[in-house]
Amino acid sequence: SGGVEPARGELNHASVSTKKAAHKGKIKALISRKNLIDSSVVLKIIKHYQEEGQGSEVVQGVLLGLVVEDRLEITNCFPFPQHTEDDADFDEVQYQMEMMRSLRHVNIDHLHVGWYQSTYYGSFVSRALLDSQFSYQHAIEESVVLIYDPIKTAQGSLSLKAYRLTPKLMEICKEKDFTPEGLKKASIGFENMFEEVPIIIKNSHLINALMWELEDKSTVADKHELLNLSSSNHLEKSLQLLMDRVDDMCQDIVKYNTYSRNLSKQQQQKHQYLQRRQQENTQRQSRGEPPLPEEDITKMFKPPQPPPRMDTLLIAGQINNYCQNVKEFTSQNLGKLFMAEALQGNN
The missing domain is CATH 1.10.287 (Helix Hairpins)
Structure with missing residues (x-):
């Protein structure tokens, strides 16, 4: 899948704002110990895949939010529209900047805090993802990539994980020293290339009340698919x-x-x-x-x-x-x- 390039103009503005918030009584190294994700963001990501994702086709989008003390709050997102190679006039960077300007005008969090991508049976570790995440993380240190697995989610378990590049890998990417000697000197292995950041999905009190009401109305007949023991295909x-x-x-x-x-x-x-x-x-x-x-x-x-x-x-x-x-x-x-x-x- 192709990588995602951040919009530079807006990233520079976002970087200043997020870093000012990050330094309010906290050391820079403690930023983004965990991610607080609004439930509406999760629903938008799922809806994006259901509407535009087919099989192994990957969908991607931008995450918006802010940095508060030692956590990264993801409060909004918007998808990248699907386009073919024939759409030569489509500019992804210009599209991002226009979307963020529109969100800023209606007083919605518009700071770039990362991006999201769907995956097919966990296939997401690639050079395209590495390059895209490096671009985001180099511009805004707190940036993360959310990986959504629709296959696992369809089996009854929400699969949504957040990753960042480790500091060692960031240094290697900055120096562009991918030689065997450079990787060996930096002690880079496959196990310490990415670091997973814990995520917490947050609901408003009204959403929690609605979920309790829906749970009471649900019937046992609607849950028979959860008893399926077949696992050979997966x-x-x-x-x-x-x-x-x-x-x-x-x-x-x-x-x-x-x-x-x-x-x-x-x-x-x-x-x-x-x-x-x-x-x-x-x-x-x-x-x-x-x-x-x-x-x-x-x-x-x-x-x-x-x-x-x-x-x-x-x-x-x-x-x-x-x-x-x-x-x-x-x-x-x-x-x-x-x-x-x-x-x-x-x-």
Whole structure:
């Protein structure tokens, strides 16, 4: 999926306002320990996917809100309209700025605090997401990305998680040093690329009263789908996606092994060349001849270009995410199956 670029003009204005609020009695490092999300934002994200998302198609949008003490409050959002490659005149940045100006005119929170994206069976760890989140987080340090999983939500469990780039990864992205040596020096691994921020969904008192009323009116007949024990389709698709990413990882490993062999072969050739040159200079010296002129070895033996390691880390992070999803799903489903077996045994 394509990445989301923030609107720079509005981000600069938002950054000043949020940072002023952040420094009111709190240290900068304590900002965004948790996210407080208004329930209307969650409903808008779900509605956006139901209206425009189809299957594996990803929907994206902008999160708006403010920073209060040690928490980030997300109070509003708006979606990005779906457009094709033929819509060459559509400008996403201009669209964001016009939307935020309109919200400001009606006195609604218009500060940029991040963006949201739907996911397909937990497939969201990608270079596009990394680049987009870096753009947001570089402009406003408190920015987060909300990942909404409609597949898991359809099974009765709301799946909405907030992520930020870790400080180590932010430094690497700023320096654009994605070499194996740079990543190793910064101790960057797939497990410390993203950090999950706890979220709290907040309802107004009127919404809570309405939910209690709706709960009393709901009938048992409407809940029969929650008793469905079938899990093969979800598990099969998750394992298929996991196998695809494992294949990608194997291809990256083959590329790195090829690079290692070529580098080792070149080092041997360089060493043999230096030995021959040293022997020839020794023979010339014994004959009273001047030594051979100095040559630039680095130009003669240019080291092979190492494969990009960041892509491999992203693949490893996505594999880890698939494994966690499968583990979570199977543990819950096994408990449900054992419970159903016990009930059948009693009957």
